[in-house]
Amino acid sequence: MDTAERGALFEHAPADVPLPRAPLVRVIGQLRFGALSVLASDDGAAQSFVKALADDYPYVEQGLEQTLFVAPGQPVKPTEVGKVWRLRSADQQSVVALTNGALTLETANYTGRRLFCKELARLANILKTITSVPSYNRVAVRYSNRLVGKETLGQLPKLVHSELLGLVGVPLADGVRLAYTLSQSLLEVGDGAKLLAQFGHLPENSSFDPTLPAVPEPSWVLDLDSYTEYPNPRLPLSAEEESVSAAAKACTERAHTFFRWAITNDFLRHFGGDV
The missing domain is CATH 3.30.310 (TATA-Binding Protein)
Known part of the structure; x- marks a missing residue:
C-alpha cells in the first residue's frame, strides 16, 4: 500500500499479503x-x-x-x-x-x-x-514486529512510511549517531476500541518492553496493541465462544489495517510478499 493508495488511516481494510519471512516475533x-x-x-x-x-x-x-x-x-x-x-x-x-x-x-x-x-x-x-x-x-491482541540486520535497517526509509521513522534516515553530521528513538501513539477507534502503536529504533541489547527479550544488535520495532474495553458492567463482552472470536478478530483487523498503512510495498517484497 504505497502513498497514493493509503488514504486516511482506518478508512478501509487492506487485503492480506502473506509474508513468508515476516519480522513478527510474537503475538499475544x-x-x-x-x-x-x-x-x-x-x-x-x-x-x-x-x-x-x-x-x-x-x-x-x-x-x-x-x-x-x-x-x-x-x-x-x-x-x-x-x-x-x-x-x-x-x-x-x-x-x-x-x-x-x-x-x-x-x-x-x-x-x-x-x-x-x-x-x-x-x-x-x-x-x-x-x-x-x-x-x-x-x-486485546498485540503484535510485536522487530527488524534487524544492517541491510534491512539500511533500507528502512524505503520499507516504512515517513510518519513512523522519526529521526531514522535524517542526515547526521560526522560523529553523530542516532542511538535511540521510540514513539507511542494511542488511537481511539470508537465504542471502546483502541490501538496503541509503539515504533522506533533501538540500540543493541535493549528492549522497549521487559517481557520482550533484547537482541544483541540494533533493531527497529513496530508494536501494535489492539484492544476493546467494556467499562459498563451491564454491557460486557459475552463469554460465548462466537462472541469472543468475533471480538478478537476485530482487534486483529485493526492492527492489520494500521500495519499495512505503516509499511510500503517494498516492505512486503523484502519479507517475501507477492505484490
Whole structure:
C-alpha cells in the first residue's frame, strides 16, 4: 500500500499479503475478567483447566505474578500479586497463562488471524465450561514486529512510511549517531476500541518492553496493541465462544489495517510478499 493508495488511516481494510519471512516475533491475545470466586477459593478449577489442555499444552508451571497497570503517559503501577498457571505447547512456541482475572495466549508461531482467534476462543470456552465465567471486560491482541540486520535497517526509509521513522534516515553530521528513538501513539477507534502503536529504533541489547527479550544488535520495532474495553458492567463482552472470536478478530483487523498503512510495498517484497 504505497502513498497514493493509503488514504486516511482506518478508512478501509487492506487485503492480506502473506509474508513468508515476516519480522513478527510474537503475538499475544488476552481476555480480562472480574476475579472469580471459584479461582480464589482453591486450585481445583485451575487444575481442571490445566488437565483439559494437557494434550495441546503438556508442560505446566505454577508461580506468583505481580500485575502491572500500564497506561499511555503514566507511570507503571504495580497492583496485586496472584497465582499464575503457565501451560506450554510441546514445541515450546505457544504459552497459555491463567490468572484470576486474565486468560492469555502467546505464540511465536503465528499462523494467521483466523486460527489465532479460533484458538483464543476455544480456550475461553474451556474456561467458561470449568469456571462459569459470565463475561469479559477487555479483549486485546498485540503484535510485536522487530527488524534487524544492517541491510534491512539500511533500507528502512524505503520499507516504512515517513510518519513512523522519526529521526531514522535524517542526515547526521560526522560523529553523530542516532542511538535511540521510540514513539507511542494511542488511537481511539470508537465504542471502546483502541490501538496503541509503539515504533522506533533501538540500540543493541535493549528492549522497549521487559517481557520482550533484547537482541544483541540494533533493531527497529513496530508494536501494535489492539484492544476493546467494556467499562459498563451491564454491557460486557459475552463469554460465548462466537462472541469472543468475533471480538478478537476485530482487534486483529485493526492492527492489520494500521500495519499495512505503516509499511510500503517494498516492505512486503523484502519479507517475501507477492505484490
